Amino acid sequence: MILAxxxxxxxxxxxxxxxxxxxIVFVLLAWFVGKLVANGLRKGFHHKGLxxxxxxxxxxxxxxxxxxxxxxxxVIVFPSVKPATIISSLGIGxxxxxxxxxxxxxxxxxxxxxxxxxxxxRGDQIVVKDFEGTVEHIQSRATLIKTYDGRRVIIPNSxxxxxxxxVNTAFPTRRSQFxxxxxxxxxxxxxCRIFAKAIAGVEGVEADPAPEVLPWxxxxxxVTLRARWWTESKRTNVAHxxxxxxxxxxxxxxxxxxxxxxxxxxxxxxxxSEATDGDRTSQxxxxxxxxxxxxxxxxxxxxxxxxxxxxxxxE
Numbered sequence: 428m429i430l431a432x433x434x435x436x437x438x439x440x441x442x443x444x445x446x447x448x449x450x451i452v453f454v455l456l457a458w459f460v461g462k463l464v465a466n467g468l469r470k471g472f473h474h475k476g477l478x479x480x481x482x483x484x485x486x487x488x489x490x491x492x493x494x495x496x497x498x499x500x501x502v503i504v505f506p507s508v509k510p511a512t513i514i515s516s517l518g519i520g521x522x523x524x525x526x527x528x529x530x531x532x533x534x535x536x537x538x539x540x541x542x543x544x545x546x547x548x549r550g551d552q553i554v555v556k557d558f559e560g561t562v563e564h565i566q567s568r569a570t571l572i573k574t575y576d577g578r579r580v581i582i583p584n585s586x587x588x589x590x591x592x593x594v595n596t597a598f599p600t601r602r603s604q605f606x607x608x609x610x611x612x613x614x615x616x617x618x619c620r621i622f623a624k625a626i627a628g629v630e631g632v633e634a635d636p637a638p639e640v641l642p643w644x645x646x647x648x649x650v651t652l653r654a655r656w657w658t659e660s661k662r663t664n665v666a667h668x669x670x671x672x673x674x675x676x677x678x679x680x681x682x683x684x685x686x687x688x689x690x691x692x693x694x695x696x697x698x699x700s701e702a703t704d705g706d707r708t709s710q711x712x713x714x715x716x717x718x719x720x721x722x723x724x725x726x727x728x729x730x731x732x733x734x735x736x737x738x739x740x741x742e
Contacts, residue, residue, distance in 0.1 A: 449503050453499060457499075534583050547592065547597075549563070551595075553595065554592070555593075558580045559572075596660045599659065599660060606654075608648070608688065610686030611649070613686055615650050621680075622679055631664060632672065638657070654672065
């Protein structure tokens, strides 16, 4: 019986051998055709400047062609199998595959949308979440960026698509700013004029829009001036030109004798045993000298303060 069954199986194999060979030949031909179509798509998109999109679409088209050829080959090898049965089985299996590869499919779709919309391209300098660098490659699953300190960050396309992205090189120029403090004894208008002239003379600073320096705040120890200027948008230009601007501001302040004060704290100490203690018309720390000193607090406020510090208020 074993020999008989082996004989039947061998006869069936040799009967199906032409179909098997035909299916293999068909898959090989489809593989070569898929390669030709994928290369054509890749070259066509490359000429249009869409290198990453061409790479992703060519890979998808090649995969679809190979998958379709395998289905057709299975029908050739097993004539009893109907295409409708295979398609219905694939429909059920595709649901399971969709759940199993949800993240992969999500990243794939997000990558295709990014490549079609093209909010950024290769060579652009972007900021995504806590990462900043130059876009190296946009793949079907992730976007690869090279940080300024020479490291590679792989960010899933779904995160890039759903997160705010800052494209620093979207425009030819970008604005930088730096705050500098001057002493209260200096003239802010004159300092703004001197600093703006110093910034305009720095190599790499754009003449249009012209640099400007604006009074921006009154701090405890200095008047804040905000310097703003425009440069080329590449990170290298921004960093090096900012260093030149800071050096120019320092030299301009030194040449014009503009005070760049340190933070200053004033502490007042009262002796309480002075000869003028109680004479509010004499010069004392905390109020100006003169015949009209500030009024004393009321008895009620003095009692409230005494109670607050745990003392018995005076009657």
